[in-house]
């Protein structure tokens with residue numbers, strides 16, 4: 728298992744990896760359209776901050792990645808990326824995304840705290856991590872996280888946040904082991920369902936070391 732930064736020749740394999748690395752998790756597919764999901768949750772990291780993107784390689788193949796952002800405030804927001812993806816991919820003309828956004832609109836009027844990106848200057852950085860099933864439980868996730876923490880230290884060790892789901896206990900346990908702790912409420916994620924049930928955003932933070 729090798730962990731390394733990305734090189735230009737990785738692009739096609741990385742894009743394919745990004746749509747299958749979440750397999751089996753509650754965020755395997757968010758609105759049922761992998762290209763536009765990658766346009767929100769993966770491609771901007773590859774294009775705007777490749778120096779914070781690390782890959783795990785096994786048997787000559789990419790098997791996992793950690794996509795980081797050291798300064799969330801300077802990065803296009805999740806909402807901006809989502810708006811661009813809806814328009815670029817004409818998601819309102821596609822059945823599954825349309826059902827997702829209709830459900831999201833209904834969920835969004837429910838009372839209670841709202842899901843959204845963390846805006847807290849103590850935690851400017853954030854990350855996403857996904858491994859194909861065969862690479863889970865091998866130490867690859869720890870090794871990716873070690874590279875990310877080294878990158879944070881290199882840029883001044885700012886605090887870091889991530890957002891997972893209450894309904895993803897394996898990811899939560901991994902992040903706790905990596906030194907992240909819970910932060911704030913666990914609001915409903917509008918539109919998203921896992922095994923037919925509503926899911927809840929879990930924000931976790933790690934203080935500068």
Ligand SMILES: CC(C)(COP(=O)(O)OP(=O)(O)OC[C@H]1O[C@@H](n2cnc3c(N)ncnc32)[C@H](O)[C@@H]1OP(=O)(O)O)[C@@H](O)C(=O)NCCC(=O)NCCS
Pocket residue numbers: 748749750752753754856857858859862863864865866867868869890891892895897898900901904
């Ligand atoms: C979340 C994720 C990155 C965590 O990685 P992981 O490898 O599964 O998690 P861990 O490092 O905690 O490993 C889990 C198991 O591997 C074991 N393990 C860890 N390092 C190991 C190593 N070097 N050698 C062998 N086993 C190891 C752990 O002991 C643990 O075993 P246990 O569950 O029996 O106690 C990964 O599960 C994943 O990509 N999941 C799907 C996508 C996802 O949910 N992403 C997060 C979205 S927010």
